[in-house]
Amino acid sequence: MSAVPAQRQTLTIVSGFLGSGKTTWLRHQLHAGEFRGAVVLVNEAAAAPVDDALLADLARVIVLPGGCACCDKRSEFLSLLAGLVDEKMRSGEAGGHIVLETSGLADPAALVEAIRSHPMLAHHIVVDEVIVTVDAGCGLANIRTNRLVAKQIEGADRVIVTKMDSVPSAACSALCATIARINPGARLSGAMNGEAMALPPFDPTTAVLPGHSHISEILAVGTADTSLTQPILDFVRTASEERKTPTSKIAARPTKRPSPAAAR
Numbered sequence: 001m002s003a004v005p006a007q008r009q010t011l012t013i014v015s016g017f018l019g020s021g022k023t024t025w026l027r028h029q030l031h032a033g034e035f036r037g038a039v040v041l042v043n044e045a046a047a048a049p050v051d052d053a054l055l056a057d058l059a060r061v062i063v064l065p066g067g068c069a070c071c072d073k074r075s076e077f078l079s080l081l082a083g084l085v086d087e088k089m090r091s092g093e094a095g096g097h098i099v100l101e102t103s104g105l106a107d108p109a110a111l112v113e114a115i116r117s118h119p120m121l122a123h124h125i126v127v128d129e130v131i132v133t134v135d136a137g138c139g140l141a142n143i144r145t146n147r148l149v150a151k152q153i154e155g156a157d158r159v160i161v162t163k164m165d166s167v168p169s170a171a172c173s174a175l176c177a178t179i180a181r182i183n184p185g186a187r188l189s190g191a192m193n194g195e196a197m198a199l200p201p202f203d204p205t206t207a208v209l210p211g212h213s214h215i216s217e218i219l220a221v222g223t224a225d226t227s228l229t230q231p232i233l234d235f236v237r238t239a240s241e242e243r244k245t246p247t248s249k250i251a252a253r254p255t256k257r258p259s260p261a262a263a264r
């Protein structure tokens with residue numbers, strides 16, 4: 001059985017590591033009129049969701065809290081999508097768009113696979129784009145210390161480097177080179193507070209490969225000019241030190257300030 005194409009809904013997945021600026025970016029896009037009319041599905045690992053309060057005044061928001069849609073909350077996530085498909089079919093309207101903001105711990109490729117291998121959703125939901133946000137400030141350290149961050153980048157059609165004002169452009173260039181090395185096919189752009197911002201030019205040889213502990217060796221291969229590499233090395237070293245907190249602690253800390261919309 002195949003679905004009538006006009007009844008298919010498109011799904012945009014917005015993913016990225018903890019604190020990488022997904023909500024800020026998405027909220028700005030909604031304000032700017034992107035994803036107009038879309039249902040926004042917010043998945044949060046935390047049991048008490050906070051992200052949705054920032055979005056609720058801009059779109060219809062459905063929250064899936066208390067776990068990650070790509071793993072422990074997968075069946076709930078798929079049921080939610082099935083419910084949206086059912087609702088759309090009953091309404092008789094064609095098309096429709098869903099935007100999923102994943103938890104910071106999600107692997108977007110696993111989400112795409114879960115939909116494509118679902119007997120019903122595979123015919124009714126088309127994933128149109130996977131967008132992954134990467135924090136300019138700690139993205140490089142995160143890539144090195146957490147395999148999930150590289151996996152998120154690998155699964156992206158588009159990578160947005162956020163908080164670009166937070167780092168010198170040499171560090172941002174190394175991050176861009178690294179992202180381009182991990183996923184050469186992804187479109188790469190920059191943002192600050194959700195607003196598009198031009199990325200600095202980058203040299204592919206300055207890419208810092210995930211899993212390597214000897215960055216100095218990697219960078220030394222790329223360029224003999226230590227005046228270029230030293231600031232990056234210092235930056236990565238400091239950032240790595242700051243990020244030694246275990247992931248469980250990062251996940252547990254409060255990440256958002258209260259919003260006036262929360263009182264609704």
Ligand SMILES: [Zn+2]
Nearest residue numbers: 068070071106
């Ligand atoms: Zn997961």
